[in-house]
Amino acid sequence: MSNGLSGCLRAAGTVLILWIGGCGYLPEEKYYELEVEPEKLYEIERLDLEEMSAAEEANEPNAPAPTLEVTLEEARKLALENNLELKAELISPAIAGERVREEEAKFEWAFFSNLNYRQIDAPPVEPLALSGSNVHAASVDLGVEVPLQTGGTAIFDFVDTRTKSNQSTFTFNPSYDTNGSFSISQPLLQGAGVRVNRHSIRIAEYDRQIQDAATKLPV
DSSP, X not given: OHHHHHHHHXXXXXHHHXXXXXXXXXXXXXXXXXXXXXXXXXXXXXXXXXXXXXXXXXXXXXXXXXXXXXXXXXXXXXXXXXXXXXXXXXXXXXXXXXXXXXXHGGGSOEEEEEEEEEEEEEOOSSTTOSSOEEEEEEEEEEEXXXXXXXXXEEEEEEEEEEEEEXXXXXXXXXXXXXXXXXXXXXXXXXXXXXXXXXXXXXXXXXXXXXXXXXXXXXX
């Protein structure tokens, strides 16, 4: 009798241990109720028969492999266009060409403009004068600077000035004045001459030719 009771107790203990140990593996509450999206219940995806038939034809083991006929010139052209190593090599001539244009840009014209405004207020000079002098002057300066290949610089400059005052000594109030000027400066010794000033352009052009010749080798 004791043996039967002890066996029942051992079986009950085993079941209790398994139940307690299994509690750690029980699913969480979010898995108690399975929720399905409404789109999966009420919407049916469209079946494209043409696409499936095309896929079946493509997967046909006995179907001939697709072929593309190209000429030798076309094959060479495709190989050059899709070769990444050649694309990397072609960057160097482009950079060399940009350096030539960068050196040539030092002879480009440069436009400049200035706007000046002055106001002069002076106290009355005469004891009985009620007010002093008041002068407003505004000027606009427009010009262009031309670097010369000989090393010099030519400047064309135009200035327009407007002056207004409260003094009666001015014949025209306000008065306008327009002036134009031209100047040129040219070094006679150091930095003079076309060959000296185009030296950097000539070196950049040589570098470009070197890059072109080096790029032809991998091509």
